[in-house]
Structure formats: C-alpha cells, structure tokens
Amino acid sequence: MTIETLLIIGGGLIGSSIARAAKAYGQAKTVYVMDNSPEACTAIERLGFADGVSEGQADFYAAQADLVILCVPPGRMGDVAEKVIPNMKSGAILSDVGSIKGAVIEAVKPHLRKDICFVAGHPIAGTEHSGPEAGFAEIFKDRWCVLTPTEEGLEQTQILKTFWEGLGSDVAIMTPERHDIVLATTSHVPHLIAYTLVGTAVDMETVTQNEVVKFSAGGFRDFTRIAASDPIMWRDVFLSNREATLEVVDRFIEDLTALKRAIRWEDGETLLEHFAKTRDIRRHIVDAGQDSSTPNFGRDD
Ligand SMILES: NC(=O)c1ccc[n+]([C@@H]2O[C@H](COP(=O)([O-])OP(=O)(O)OC[C@H]3O[C@@H](n4cnc5c(N)ncnc54)[C@H](O)[C@@H]3O)[C@@H](O)[C@H]2O)c1
Numbered sequence: 001m002t003i004e005t006l007l008i009i010g011g012g013l014i015g016s017s018i019a020r021a022a023k024a025y026g027q028a029k030t031v032y033v034m035d036n037s038p039e040a041c042t043a044i045e046r047l048g049f050a051d052g053v054s055e056g057q058a059d060f061y062a063a064q065a066d067l068v069i070l071c072v073p074p075g076r077m078g079d080v081a082e083k084v085i086p087n088m089k090s091g092a093i094l095s096d097v098g099s100i101k102g103a104v105i106e107a108v109k110p111h112l113r114k115d116i117c118f119v120a121g122h123p124i125a126g127t128e129h130s131g132p133e134a135g136f137a138e139i140f141k142d143r144w145c146v147l148t149p150t151e152e153g154l155e156q157t158q159i160l161k162t163f164w165e166g167l168g169s170d171v172a173i174m175t176p177e178r179h180d181i182v183l184a185t186t187s188h189v190p191h192l193i194a195y196t197l198v199g200t201a202v203d204m205e206t207v208t209q210n211e212v213v214k215f216s217a218g219g220f221r222d223f224t225r226i227a228a229s230d231p232i233m234w235r236d237v238f239l240s241n242r243e244a245t246l247e248v249v250d251r252f253i254e255d256l257t258a259l260k261r262a263i264r265w266e267d268g269e270t271l272l273e274h275f276a277k278t279r280d281i282r283r284h285i286v287d288a289g290q291d292s293s294t295p296n297f298g299r300d301d
C-alpha cells in the first residue's frame with residue numbers, strides 16, 4: 001500500500017532522506033515537512049523535495065497525513081508527539097527514527113490516542129553529517145530498518161514494513177529492549193569509544209594537536225569521522241540508553257584490560273588470536289554487504 005500523505009517532523013539528515021526517498025521511489029504521493037528551525041525550513045524549500053514546509057505547528061499537514069514520522073533528536077520526541085498527536089486524523093500511523101527505542105516509546109506513550117497506532121522504528125543508516133542538505137534518497141538502500149511494534153499494531157507494522165522496503169531497506173522486527181542492547185553494542189559504544197579516543201589524542205601532552213592533524217593515520221581518521229557526529233543527538237542517545245551502554249562499556253573495559261595485559265606480558269599468542277577473530281567479523285560484515293565505507297555503498301550514482 002502506498003502512503004497517500006506523509007508528514008516528516010524534523011527535516012534534517014534522516015527526515016530529509018526519508019522525504020527524498022519516499023518521493024524518488026514512489027512511496028508517498030504528498031510529502032510535508034515540519035521543522036522548528038527557520039534555517040532548515042529555508043533550506044528544505046530551496047532543495048524542493050517536499051510538497052509543503054512549515055516552521056510552526058503544521059496542524060493542517062498533520063490532519064491530512066496517513067503516516068507521521070518523528071525525525072527529531074531523541075530527547076525531543078515526547079514534546080513533538082504531544083503537539084502533533086491531537087491534530088492527527090483517526091486511523092493514521094505514527095512512527096519515529098530515534099536511535100534508541102525504549103526511552104522514545106516511554107516518552108511518546110503518555111500522549112497516544114486509541115485511534116492512532118505508534119510503531120517505533122530505527123533505520124540503521126546514517127552519516128556524521130546533519131541538516132537537510134546532508135540527506136540523500138539512497139541512504140537506506142540495502143541497510144536494515146528495525147521496527148519495535150506493540151502487539152496491537154500488526155496491520156500498521158505491515159504497512160510501515162512495506163514503506164521501508166520501498167525505500168530499499170531490509171526490515172527486522174524486535175523488542176525495544178533487544179534493539180537497545182544490540183545497538184548499544186554495534187553503534188552506541190563504538191561512538192563513545194571514538195569520542196573518547198579522539199579526545200585522548202588531542203589531550204596527549206607528548207604529542208601536539210598540530211601533529212595529530214598532520215600525521216593522522218587511516219585508523220585514527222576513521223575514528224574522527226565517527227567522533228564528528230552530532231553532539232546533541234549523541235548526548236541524548238547515551239542519556240536515554242544508559243543501562244545498555246554501561247553494560248557494554250563494562251565488558252569493553254574488561255576486554256581492553258586483557259589486551260593491555262597481553263601487551264605488557266609480551267603475550268603475542270593472545271594478541272594474534274584476538275586479531276584473527278576480529279578480522280573474521282569484518283569479513284562477515286563485508287560479505288553481508290553491510291560495509292558503508294566501500295566507495296559508492298548504497299548509491300546508484
Ligand atoms: N544521524 C544518524 O546517523 C541517524 C541514523 C539513524 C537515526 N537517527 C535518528 O534520527 C533522528 C534525527 O537525526 P538527524 O541525524 O536527522 O538529525 P539532524 O540534526 O540532521 O535533524 C534533526 C532536525 O530536527 C529539527 N528539530 C529539532 N527539534 C525539533 C522540534 N522540537 N520540532 C521540529 N523540528 C525539530 C532540527 O531543526 C533538524 O532539522 C534522531 O532521533 C536520531 O537518533 C540518526
């Protein structure tokens with residue numbers, strides 16, 4: 001089923017990419033975008049991927065939309081849901097793209113109406129860039145989108161699944177709890193490590209900042225890309241996925257200590273064994289087509 005009218009709230013990297021992709025792949029006939037930033041609205045109008053843009057409440061758009069997707073920072077989802085839900089038409093679907101699910105569902109739940117079904121979602125696709133200019137239609141192609149529905153929303157989940165598949169994604173269904181621990185492992189803690197490592201390099205008294213920039217080796221450069229990700233979004237992610245993040249961080253510290261010990265005791269066998277195991281994981285990711293560092297990954301052009 002094609003969505004007749006789609007409303008995106010938050011027309012930044014992910015919201016503008018959904019709007020572009022929904023149009024490019026014929027997954028919505030009319031796409032409206034609402035964003036509370038005047039600069040973002042001006043950019044969205046200029047880029048021309050939406051049929052209407054509003055900086056205000058957008059009651060008129062909400063009343064027409066069959067599907068409303070919240071694409072604002074995780075910490076803003078509750079406020080935005082509170083404002084839009086009263087204006088939505090009966091039977092419409094509400095979704096989101098927040099990088100954590102448990103806290104977003106808790107923030108949206110108090111504002112729900114019986115005749116509006118909320119199916120939370122998370123496209124596992126992105127870049128370190130933000131804003132409407134950074135989006136592109138192909139970003140979701142061959143990437144996973146996780147949906148974390150409740151039992152009542154089976155029909156709506158199927159509609160949303162078809163929508164995301166139409167944008168080129170594979171769809172996985174899981175519980176919010178499972179999502180949050182899996183993503184803490186594969187996305188959140190890796191970002192925390194990148195933020196830490198880049199900070200450590202800059203704080204090293206024995207190496208100047210100039211040298212860090214000048215002699216930035218490939219591995220470090222990859223970390224700086226991740227550590228350039230949006231500060232507001234990532235503050236919200238860590239504060240709202242605290243438990244899962246802390247659980248993975250504890251394991252990481254233990255494993256780092258074990259490798260540190262192997263280096264101290266010149267235990268080359270432990271190091272080799274560990275590095276061979278991690279190289280295998282990398283090969284699996286590449287074989288599964290999930291390596292976004294491959295040139296032109298997910299893009300047709
Ligand atoms: N960046 C990624 O790689 C990525 C990937 C998957 C999911 N996500 C999730 O997508 C969401 C958006 O992230 P993004 O990277 O697109 O951020 P972004 O900063 O590029 O875009 C967010 C947009 O929301 C607008 N906004 C903020 N508060 C608002 C409000 N109260 N009302 C209306 N508009 C508001 C901002 O002006 C901005 O244009 C986040 O919840 C994030 O967790 C991000």
Ligand SMILES: O=C(O)C(=O)C[C@]1(C(=O)O)C=C[C@@H](O)C=C1
Pocket residue numbers: 098099123124125126127128186187188226229292
């Ligand atoms: O490729 C990147 O830059 C990303 O960090 C994207 C990434 C990820 O960790 O894979 C970041 C946050 C999301 O919620 C989903 C995707």
